[in-house]
Amino acid sequence: MTMLTPEDRTARGLATEAEVTARTANEPSTLLEESWRDFVYAEVWSRPGLPRRPRFLVAIATAVTCNFEDSRIDDFVRGALVGKHISLAELREAALHLAVYAGWGNGGRLDRSVSRVAAELGLPPAEVPPIRAEAWDPEVRSRNGHNEFDKVMTFPPGPPNTPYLEGINNFVFGEMWCRRGLDEASRRWITLVGVCESGAEIPIRSHIHAAMASGNCQPEEMLEFVLQYGTHAGWPKASRMQMVILEMIEKVKKGLPWHG
Template sequence: MTLLDPKDRNAAGLACEAESTGRPAKEPATLLEESWRDFIWAEVWTRPGLPRRARYLVAMATAATCGLEDSQIDDFVRGALANRELTLEELREGALHLAVYSGWGNGGRLDRAITRVAGELDLPPAELPPICPEPWDPQVRNDRGHAEFDKVMTFPPGPPKTPYLEGINNFVFGEMWCRRTLDEPSRRWITLVGVCESGAEIPIRSHIHAAMASGNCKPEEMLEFVLQYGTHAGWPKASRMQGVILEMIDKVAKGLPWHAK
């Protein structure tokens, strides 16, 4: 049996931290900080099962919603920019997307981190189209929302009979998901963090199913997502996601809807 040298893991963790955050690595001062170096950086972030771009999106979204320090959110934002995994424009879109699925307060935490890092790096402002630049026909937006919901969720929506459902149809799908600055797979990872954090059964199950049924996220990536998510949200929450993802992998493979018995 080949033994693994702790010094090698220490070095790998420090190297991954520096490369992934865009700043010099910090020597740990506590046992908890050692676990960041030796497990999260050295073992989780170096795994090949999830693209680095997706890891940044999951890490930023969970950091903003799960109580990580502002400096840690800044690290993920800086790293994503420094490694050219995400542009400033994509990050701004990501903050809006997180606001929808985790609340405007959490989206604001990420947006402020983006502002801090953009200032630190002396970046010019992001050039983005406004939410809605021109007058609109309410029926056109309604129809667009229905069509986008059908494409994203892989099943048709029902009629929006309440103010909440109107908001989902008109803004969430009729406007936000229609914005193309951030691609659909990237929006999936942010959405998955939001629904997982919500603890709401229907959004969790339907979005996990749709992420794979749409072809945006591969089953092996979804399983790797659970590990990445668990490092920030905790193993109990990740355990629940593991069970739902395994169930939905089977249903998608069999061509079954998310709610099939």
């Protein structure tokens, strides 16, 4: 991280906060608020290793799942929209995607934030296609889910022989991942936050591996993701991700699967 004079660090932090939140930066009045300005904004958000779009996706998803106050979620949503890093339609898709990986309650928190900020900015409603516009053959839905899983996860799924696995095959991959209103790489960043927050071993390891094996996320970006995630979720959670990412970088480099 680049060392700056205290004056330059403060100036960079205030300027970056104003850009990221699309509002006038707040002058800190507590030590914690100073750390937002002098570290989170001045040092983390200004790093070049991860573009702004994925930083916004990670920050938004983590702010929601870590129960940040609504105003902080709104700040990131506003900054993403005003800076044209993520469109309103894409944020609606992001709320649906987050619902799958962090629960519909968290997806709803993001959806409501998007509605508040869209109203604040006077934006017209986003045009997004419905989940399913017309009836279709259940076998086609299942086959689509199987194929999408194989592409996204970079390995074939097992048979959907329980209600939970049917839900994964038929909705998560058969309908949601198939939607083209949000690109696959963006879905990866939201997914990574969701699985990291879950603490579940298999999803963490398999999705981190797939993010890189698919080519959607580069190893250097994944290492930056850990820092961005850590500032919002905390260093202990991020340390776990750091270890798994380092392991999976080597596995992907050698062409090995995520397990074994």
